Amino acid sequence: xxxxxxxxxxxxxxxxxxxxxxxxxxxxxxxxxxxxxxxxxxxxxxxxxxxxxxxxxxxxxxxxxxxxxxxxxxxxxxxxxxxxxxxxxxxxxxxxxxxxxxxxxxxxxxxxxxxxxxxxxxxxxxxxxxxxxxxxxxxxxxxxxxxxxxxxxxxxxxxxxxxxxxxxxxxxxxxxxxxxxxxxxxxxxxxxxxxxxxxxxxxxxxxxxxxxxxxxxxxxxxxxxxxxxxxxxxxxxxxxxxxxxxxxxxxxxxxxxxxxxxxxxxxxxxxxxxxxxxxxxxxxxxxxxxxxxxxxxxxxxxxxxxxxxxxxxx
Amino acid sequence: xxxxxxxxxxxxxxxxxxxxxxxxxxxxxxxxxxxxxxxxxxxxxxxxxxxxxxxxxxxxxxxxxxxxxxxxxxxxxxxxxxxxxxxxxxxxxxxxxxxxxxxxxxxxxxxxxxxxxxxxxxxxxxxxxxxxxxxxxxxxxxxxxxxxxxxxxxxxxxxxxxxxxxxxxxxxxxxxxxxxxxxxxxxxxxxxxxxxxxxxxxxxxxxxxxxxxxxxxxxxxxxxxxxxxxxxxxxxxxxxxxxxxxxxxxxxxxxxxxxxxxxxxxxxxxxxxxxxxxxxxxxxxxxxxxxxxxxxxxxxxxxxxxxxxxxxxxxxxxxxxx
Amino acid sequence: xxxxxxxxxxxxxxxxxxxxxxxxxxxxxxxxxxxxxxxxxxxxxxxxxxxxxxxxxxxxxxxxxxxxxxxxxxxxxxxxxxxxxxxxxxxxxxxxxxxxxxxxxxxxxxxxxxxxxxxxxxxxxxxxxxxxxxxxxxxxxxxxxxxxxxxxxxxxxxxxxxxxxxxxxxxxxxxxxxxxxxxxxxxxxxxxxxxxxxxxxxxxxxxxxxxxxxxxxxxxxxxxxxxxxxxxxxxxxxxxxxxxxxxxxxxxxxxxxxxxxxxxxxxxxxxxxxxxxxxxxxxxxxxxxxxxxxxxxxxxxxxxxxxxxxxxxxxxxxxxxxxxxxxxxxxxxxxxxxxxxxxxxxxxxxxx
Numbered sequence: 001x002x003x004x005x006x007x008x009x010x011x012x013x014x015x016x017x018x019x020x021x022x023x024x025x026x027x028x029x030x031x032x033x034x035x036x037x038x039x040x041x042x043x044x045x046x047x048x049x050x051x052x053x054x055x056x057x058x059x060x061x062x063x064x065x066x067x068x069x070x071x072x073x074x075x076x077x078x079x080x081x082x083x084x085x086x087x088x089x090x091x092x093x094x095x096x097x098x099x100x101x102x103x104x105x106x107x108x109x110x111x112x113x114x115x116x117x118x119x120x121x122x123x124x125x126x127x128x129x130x131x132x133x134x135x136x137x138x139x140x141x142x143x144x145x146x147x148x149x150x151x152x153x154x155x156x157x158x159x160x161x162x163x164x165x166x167x168x169x170x171x172x173x174x175x176x177x178x179x180x181x182x183x184x185x186x187x188x189x190x191x192x193x194x195x196x197x198x199x200x201x202x203x204x205x206x207x208x209x210x211x212x213x214x215x216x217x218x219x220x221x222x223x224x225x226x227x228x229x230x231x232x233x234x235x236x237x238x239x240x241x242x243x244x245x246x247x248x249x250x251x252x253x254x255x256x257x258x259x260x261x262x263x264x265x266x267x268x269x270x271x272x273x274x275x276x277x278x279x280x281x282x283x284x285x286x287x288x289x290x291x292x293x294x295x296x297x298x299x300x301x302x303x304x305x306x307x308x309x310x311x312x313x314x
Numbered sequence: 315x316x317x318x319x320x321x322x323x324x325x326x327x328x329x330x331x332x333x334x335x336x337x338x339x340x341x342x343x344x345x346x347x348x349x350x351x352x353x354x355x356x357x358x359x360x361x362x363x364x365x366x367x368x369x370x371x372x373x374x375x376x377x378x379x380x381x382x383x384x385x386x387x388x389x390x391x392x393x394x395x396x397x398x399x400x401x402x403x404x405x406x407x408x409x410x411x412x413x414x415x416x417x418x419x420x421x422x423x424x425x426x427x428x429x430x431x432x433x434x435x436x437x438x439x440x441x442x443x444x445x446x447x448x449x450x451x452x453x454x455x456x457x458x459x460x461x462x463x464x465x466x467x468x469x470x471x472x473x474x475x476x477x478x479x480x481x482x483x484x485x486x487x488x489x490x491x492x493x494x495x496x497x498x499x500x501x502x503x504x505x506x507x508x509x510x511x512x513x514x515x516x517x518x519x520x521x522x523x524x525x526x527x528x529x530x531x532x533x534x535x536x537x538x539x540x541x542x543x544x545x546x547x548x549x550x551x552x553x554x555x556x557x558x559x560x561x562x563x564x565x566x567x568x569x570x571x572x573x574x575x576x577x578x579x580x581x582x583x584x585x586x587x588x589x590x591x592x593x594x595x596x597x598x599x600x601x602x603x604x605x606x607x608x609x610x611x612x613x614x615x616x617x618x619x620x621x622x623x624x625x626x627x628x629x630x631x632x633x634x635x636x
Numbered sequence: 637x638x639x640x641x642x643x644x645x646x647x648x649x650x651x652x653x654x655x656x657x658x659x660x661x662x663x664x665x666x667x668x669x670x671x672x673x674x675x676x677x678x679x680x681x682x683x684x685x686x687x688x689x690x691x692x693x694x695x696x697x698x699x700x701x702x703x704x705x706x707x708x709x710x711x712x713x714x715x716x717x718x719x720x721x722x723x724x725x726x727x728x729x730x731x732x733x734x735x736x737x738x739x740x741x742x743x744x745x746x747x748x749x750x751x752x753x754x755x756x757x758x759x760x761x762x763x764x765x766x767x768x769x770x771x772x773x774x775x776x777x778x779x780x781x782x783x784x785x786x787x788x789x790x791x792x793x794x795x796x797x798x799x800x801x802x803x804x805x806x807x808x809x810x811x812x813x814x815x816x817x818x819x820x821x822x823x824x825x826x827x828x829x830x831x832x833x834x835x836x837x838x839x840x841x842x843x844x845x846x847x848x849x850x851x852x853x854x855x856x857x858x859x860x861x862x863x864x865x866x867x868x869x870x871x872x873x874x875x876x877x878x879x880x881x882x883x884x885x886x887x888x889x890x891x892x893x894x895x896x897x898x899x900x901x902x903x904x905x906x907x908x909x910x911x912x913x914x915x916x917x918x919x920x921x922x923x924x925x926x927x928x929x930x931x932x933x934x935x936x937x938x939x940x941x942x943x944x945x946x947x948x949x950x951x952x953x954x955x956x957x958x959x960x961x962x963x964x965x966x967x968x969x970x971x972x973x974x975x976x977x978x979x980x981x982x983x984x985x986x987x988x
Contacts, residue, residue, distance in 0.1 A: 210433060212411065213483075474935055503915055505935060506931075507914075508931040511929055532918075536917030575848075585853040588846045
């Protein structure tokens with residue numbers, strides 16, 4: 001059913017009553033929010049709470065350390081030096097050496113990188129998995145939802161550690177196993193949160209309108225659901241990261257995580273356990289990094305969560 | 315007006331399962347639409363009126379399969395919508411569109427207006443990018459909005475303007491059938507009139523068949539060619555505009571028309587009140603759903619569901635006491 | 637009923653006198669004049685309708701009368717100026733805006749009470765209706781001392797607002813009642829202490845038409861039986877026409893027209909009022925053709941973003957230069973019909 005658009009457009013101009021043709025030119029009052037003065041970026045930064053500013057700073061420093069580990073670490077973290085065992089801090093070894101003479105500082109920096117790397121992978125994979133399942137559950141509902149919900153409940157019921165331990169027992173202690181297991185460790189928190197959000201989004205007319213237009217579910221998920229999920233996902237990812245770091249550290253501490261000579265924060269703490277009196281820095285310096293990392297993420301995560309609660313789009 | 319039937323609803327029922335209370339496991343059923351049959355003629359505007367629980371919104375949505383009917387079928391031309399496969403239905407959606415009630419939640423806040431209006435075109439891969447932009451501009455002008463608004467975001471617009479955007483989006487795919495679900499109820503009165511006039515103009519220009527759902531009788535009287543009155547999921551009366559408003563026969567229609575306050579102080583009279591409350595659609599009365607409030611109800615009304623029968627050509631009433 | 641205008645002699649004594657009311661909200665940039673130079677009076681036994689669309693300032697005016705703006709009635713952002721004088725039955729004159737908190741608490745419910753738009757959210761879901769009504773009665777310890785007195789009074793009250801089976805309703809929680817019932821309970825609570833003035837803020841907007849008729853019927857009975865004055869806020873011109881004695885039309889915080897309901901519908905003076913009346917779909921068809929709707933062009937203004945001069949000028953087909961630069965003053969005709977427009981006189985004479 002085609003119409004000649006051109007002709008009716010011309011007709012419209014002549015037969016339109018004056019009230020209609022002036023409508024949109026009266027409506028050019030501009031954006032409704034024009035009267036809100038925008039604060040400059042730096043003004044907003046200045047307004048932040050001190051704890052948040054410090055957290056950001058710490059995280060930036062740690063991030064730089066992780067990226068530039070090669071340049072920052074003064075020594076090779078894997079190279080033993082049996083002459084210089086358990087040395088106290090000195091000029092060449094600012095944090096001393098460990099029980100086989102490796103430089104503690106370098107080792108800590110590399111440990112940081114390992115832990116962050118593993119946790120980051122876990123966050124990304126876990127989020128991808130959890131978000132996909134959560135969206136599927138919310139979009140398709142029915143059987144899919146029941147299966148996913150049961151899985152979520154199951155994973156919530158069983159302690160993280162148990163799942164990972166079983167995995168290690170079955171698959172061994174290679175690093176890839178560790179990474180895989182940690183990735184699966186917290187997918188369910190994302191899935192639950194995403195599923196809830198999708199459930200409420202799907203009833204919102206703007207999302208349903210896309211379905212009414214004939215969109216496939218996949219397109220709806222990508223173009224309509226995901227943009228509205230970002231705030232929820234960001235909070236979840238920010239909170240998941242410290243959880244995974246601690247999980248990895250716990251495992252490595254127990255000797256079930258990364259295997260020597262690879263260093264991770266938890267592994268170093270485990271190593272340093274025996275030398276708490278003689279060479280406390282072996283355990284202390286990674287602990288400090290660990291605590292700093294986790295705390296800062298928690299603070300930032302809380303702040304982001306507060307932000308997204310208050311934010312409205314109208 | 316072409317007398318051809320474009321949508322035929324046959325014995326349509328839509329039920330929803332809900333939890334009967336917060337703690338219970340057992341599900342209760344909301345009988346939103348019960349055994350509704352009607353035909354919509356090509357090019358006409360059918361008004362659907364009712365109060366809360368009447369099922370009018372659910373009926374509109376069930377027709378275009380946004381809510382899946384529990385039984386019955388919906389013929390769109392000669393295709394049964396209830397029996398289509400998902401991909402076929404998706405394709406057919408080009409022909410049937412919806413405009414929602416709430417202008418604030420029906421537009422994706424993070425998309426530019428131009429993308430919102432053109433989304434249908436993008437979904438069905440119609441035209442090149444340039445052609446789509448041209449079409450979007452055309453639509454914006456058709457609904458009375460300046461073309462450069464396509465680069466703005468919905469939150470910059472008022473309710474009335476947003477509804478215009480919604481209508482533009484619905485028209486992008488050149489549909490034959492449009493369900494307007496209370497499109498003006500959330501707007502200020504001075505803006506309602508603008509949108510109503512625009513809808514009338516567009517339905518004539520584009521040859522649309524429209525199902526206009528509203529609880530506001532004066533708006534429906536203005537815009538509709540024929541009107542169906544619903545109560546608790548069933549149609550009580552169906553007639554053309556003049557007949558329904560000047561010569562209603564069903565007790566509910568009569569009560570409804572009496573209850574609307576007329577904007578003329580010279581015609582003041584005490585409000586004639588229909589007693590009682592609207593029953594819950596979880597547990598509608600047996601037989602005629604209106605009998606609990608009807609002044610003419612008899613015992614028989616509780617036993618038989620009155621059929622929608624034709625009193626005179628074009629005037630159907632579901633009441634045994636007429 | 638003939639279209640007689642209500643002259644000053646026919647009106648009873650003044651119960652509410654709003655003088656030069658200005659309510660300003662301090663926003664991030666600049667001040668928003670939610671209510672701008674509002675003056676009107678409500679007389680004994682009269683029902684005054686306040687009509688307006690979004691942003692007109694009608695709710696803010698209503699809340700100001702009871703000093704309920706903001707949380708707990710106090711907000712640092714609202715600045716209220718002017719006088720709101722309540723004259724109670726025993727002749728006392730109270731300026732609501734200058735009362736101290738004690739006195740304010742005492743007049744609320746007693747001298748002036750309020751009914752809200754959403755019965756769903758205005759009743760406390762964790763207390764029974766009986767409990768909430770009793771709370772109102774407990775304010776007047778002289779007349780309602782014992783629990784039995786309160787219960788008896790509550791039952792009688794619910795009966796008077798047409799609730800069948802008051803005992804059951806008193807025992808029920810709000811969520812167990814229908815919307816119409818909840819609204820009746822709210823009206824009952826407002827009537828309990830027989831106040832001089834009831835403010836009803838869009839009480840029927842969220843309700844179905846047939847239930848609305850019941851509530852409006854109730855209001856009619858209240859007018860006849862109790863003689864309470866009512867300030868009825870709505871955007872529904874049909875309700876105004878059927879229920880109200882005088883009308884205050886508000887636009888962007890100003891009272892653009894005040895008249896008796898008959899004068900307003902038959903001889904509207906302000907372009908906005910005229911436009912509104914032409915925006916209502918007429919419920920009659922002449923020979924199958926629709927009567928033309930003439931909508932007001934443009935959108936309802938954002939109170940934070942008002943143009944200079946008359947707030948209505950961007951949408952007014954009769955706007956001239958002075959309208960765009962200077963805000964019109966309010967002029968009053970002989971029969972108490974007030975209008976805020978530079979050109980009302982000439983526009984009136986033009987009408988055929």
